[in-house]
Amino acid sequence: AQKVTQAQTEISVVEKEDVTLDCVYETRDTTYYLFWYKQPPSGELVFLIRRNSFDEQNEISGRYSWNFQKSTSSFNFTITASQVVDSAVYFCALGFQGAQKLVFGQGTRLTINP
């Protein structure tokens, strides 16, 4: 069965702190894709990153970084020096060949306090 677990329902930190959002996935497929999406208070879903199962290289984009570890089936997301504008619900999602759908985690509501 394909499943994504984001164990942290809500996180609240003070601005400028670093914060890590956890994502653990389950799949028996050898080819799969992992995604992070951001849903700000305005409600739209904003794509942040995609990783395929053959690429375990970590990625950094500005204040954002992602750590993909197949050994622990995790794809964690870190925001460095958080800002109030980072406040949103963040979703981790799993996609796989031959099944035209994304399986989403429950989401983590991140609140950055000034």
Next chain:
Amino acid sequence: DTAVSQTPKYLVTQMGNDKSIKCEQNLGHDTMYWYKQDSKKFLKIMFSYNNKELIINETVPNRFSPKSPDKAHLNLHINSLELGDSAVYFCASTPQVMNTEAFFGQGTRLTVV
């Protein structure tokens, strides 16, 4: 130009009514989807269509009927609306393969009263 557009953005209606949500994408993608986001923010696939053909129907009540007149459009018609249908509905599209991100519409907030 908006890549994936849905209308309306807000829909308030009474129980028992029939309503439709429209979705159009101008990305030339082959595959389109409807996702439902419930009050707890959980996102779940409802349907996916590939080149106008239904490929996934995730145990959705048959009061929900998607229709794809062409591969750029995927509409969602809901009959006999119930209180539990209140949610945000997102349309999305991707190329045929899943190795790129899904592009989502802005969502339609449906409230059944």
